[in-house]
Amino acid sequence: MVNIPVLKSITEANALLADALRATFARQDVLVLNIIASPGAGKTSLLERTIDMLDGELCLSVIEGDPTTSLDAERIVAAGVPAVQINTGGGCHLEARMIQAALEQVSVEDADVVIIENVGNLLCPTGWDLGEDAKVVVASLPEGDDKPLKYPMAFATAEAVVINKIDLEPYLPAKASVLRENALKVNPRLAVFEVSCLTGQGLDRWLDWMREQLAAKRGSST
Amino acid sequence: MVNIPVLKSITEANALLADALRATFARQDVLVLNIIASPGAGKTSLLERTIDMLDGELCLSVIEGDPTTSLDAERIVAAGVPAVQINTGGGCHLEARMIQAALEQVSVEDADVVIIENVGNLLCPTGWDLGEDAKVVVASLPEGDDKPLKYPMAFATAEAVVINKIDLEPYLPAKASVLRENALKVNPRLAVFEVSCLTGQGLDRWLDWMREQLAAKRGSST
Numbered sequence: 001m002v003n004i005p006v007l008k009s010i011t012e013a014n015a016l017l018a019d020a021l022r023a024t025f026a027r028q029d030v031l032v033l034n035i036i037a038s039p040g041a042g043k044t045s046l047l048e049r050t051i052d053m054l055d056g057e058l059c060l061s062v063i064e065g066d067p068t069t070s071l072d073a074e075r076i077v078a079a080g081v082p083a084v085q086i087n088t089g090g091g092c093h094l095e096a097r098m099i100q101a102a103l104e105q106v107s108v109e110d111a112d113v114v115i116i117e118n119v120g121n122l123l124c125p126t127g128w129d130l131g132e133d134a135k136v137v138v139a140s141l142p143e144g145d146d147k148p149l150k151y152p153m154a155f156a157t158a159e160a161v162v163i164n165k166i167d168l169e170p171y172l173p174a175k176a177s178v179l180r181e182n183a184l185k186v187n188p189r190l191a192v193f194e195v196s197c198l199t200g201q202g203l204d205r206w207l208d209w210m211r212e213q214l215a216a217k218r219g220s221s222t
Numbered sequence: 223m224v225n226i227p228v229l230k231s232i233t234e235a236n237a238l239l240a241d242a243l244r245a246t247f248a249r250q251d252v253l254v255l256n257i258i259a260s261p262g263a264g265k266t267s268l269l270e271r272t273i274d275m276l277d278g279e280l281c282l283s284v285i286e287g288d289p290t291t292s293l294d295a296e297r298i299v300a301a302g303v304p305a306v307q308i309n310t311g312g313g314c315h316l317e318a319r320m321i322q323a324a325l326e327q328v329s330v331e332d333a334d335v336v337i338i339e340n341v342g343n344l345l346c347p348t349g350w351d352l353g354e355d356a357k358v359v360v361a362s363l364p365e366g367d368d369k370p371l372k373y374p375m376a377f378a379t380a381e382a383v384v385i386n387k388i389d390l391e392p393y394l395p396a397k398a399s400v401l402r403e404n405a406l407k408v409n410p411r412l413a414v415f416e417v418s419c420l421t422g423q424g425l426d427r428w429l430d431w432m433r434e435q436l437a438a439k440r441g442s443s444t
Binding site (some may be wrong): 003036039040041066067069071090095120121123124140143144146149152153165167168171173196198219 | 258260261262263277288289290291293294299312313335341342343344346362364365369371372373374377387390393394395409420
């Protein structure tokens with residue numbers, strides 16, 4: 001008798017494919033980050049700043065997810081890094097099968113770090129594994145400092161939170177220190193960075209964290 | 223022979239229930255608005271300001287949708303208006319069946335306006351009719367002025383856009399005039415309001431629009 005496994009759901013099929021992608025990324029010794037945030041929190045600006053400040057130190061590839069338009073991928077290519085745009089046609093999250101398709105269009109073999117910018121949505125992307133090593137939440141301070149309590153799922157499953165737009169703090173009722181506290185209430189293991197992608201403030205620690213993640217992955221895979 | 227209609231999908235079942243809700247709201251002569259926005263765009267702050275500025279002129283009821291917590295409903299009740307909180311348990315949008323259940327807990331018979339604050343998500347709520355008369359998008363200026371182009375679905379199906387947090391414009395790369403232009407590119411019929419729920423600026427025109435919508439509905443139903 002032959003047992004034929006039946007996939008219970010599309011999320012289970014997604015998890016199997018994500019594991020296969022993770023194995024491929026491990027063989028290629030590439031660190032993969034899945035960036036999750038609300039629309040307009042500053043995901044693409046964080047990538048532009050990261051590319052600029054690394055100044056060629058690490059080889060990056062970027063996969064951009066958006067409901068429509070290729071505006072984000074164009075910004076990344078203009079910054080000098082290969083990028084592929086996935087348009088979900090209004091869909092609210094990326095799935096592993098989309099990453100698999102994107103890898104046919106962008107080379108990651110020579111990359112040190114692949115950054116996946118998910119669709120702007122703090123809810124749906126959380127449940128879809130893309131084969132990443134770590135999820136990173138970008139939380140914009142103007143959104144308010146209560147967001148980790150009201151949208152805990154993204155924070156609970158991430159390794160790091162980048163609190164962006166702290167240059168606006170003097171003009172906001174929200175406080176970066178309260179946002180940090182609320183994020184750590186949801187997930188005490190989070191690495192938290194307070195940055196401004198407009199001024200560049202605080203981004204050095206974010207880059208150090210990325211370097212450490214890459215070194216840890218390469219140390220563990222040799 | 224009896225024909226038994228088979229529902230093609232849960233969205234079709236939702237549409238049927240939404241039409242039934244709309245008929246009920248019409249009989250009760252109540253205007254129903256469905257507020258859609260990214261997390262932290264200022265939906266609840268808009269409601270608080272609206273309640274405060276109306277100062278009892280209209281009778282409001284509020285239905286709050288959030289993935290978790292009752293923080294938003296508590297803010298509305300503190301402002302003096304009956305509110306019921308729907309927690310979606312991480313779910314990314316409200317559905318008509320949730321509104322039907324909420325109506326067992328909050329009276330709308332004496333209300334002039336029912337405001338439904340959807341889950342913070344610029345994508346998924348767009349596809350789910352709640353029986354409303356109009357969708358209203360709250361677009362926060364710090365999210366950037368390109369959002370209507372990148373997330374067109376919410377703007378395309380709405381009757382009005384409230385551009386919030388314009389008090390921050392001097393400190394942002396984004397411009398309210400560009401956000402307005404981009405919203406009108408997606409949907410030339412949109413009523414557009416530029417407001418600050420922090421300072422109160424611009425909210426008088428939003429209130430006038432709401433009064434006009436109510437008058438038009440009551441005019442058409444008599």
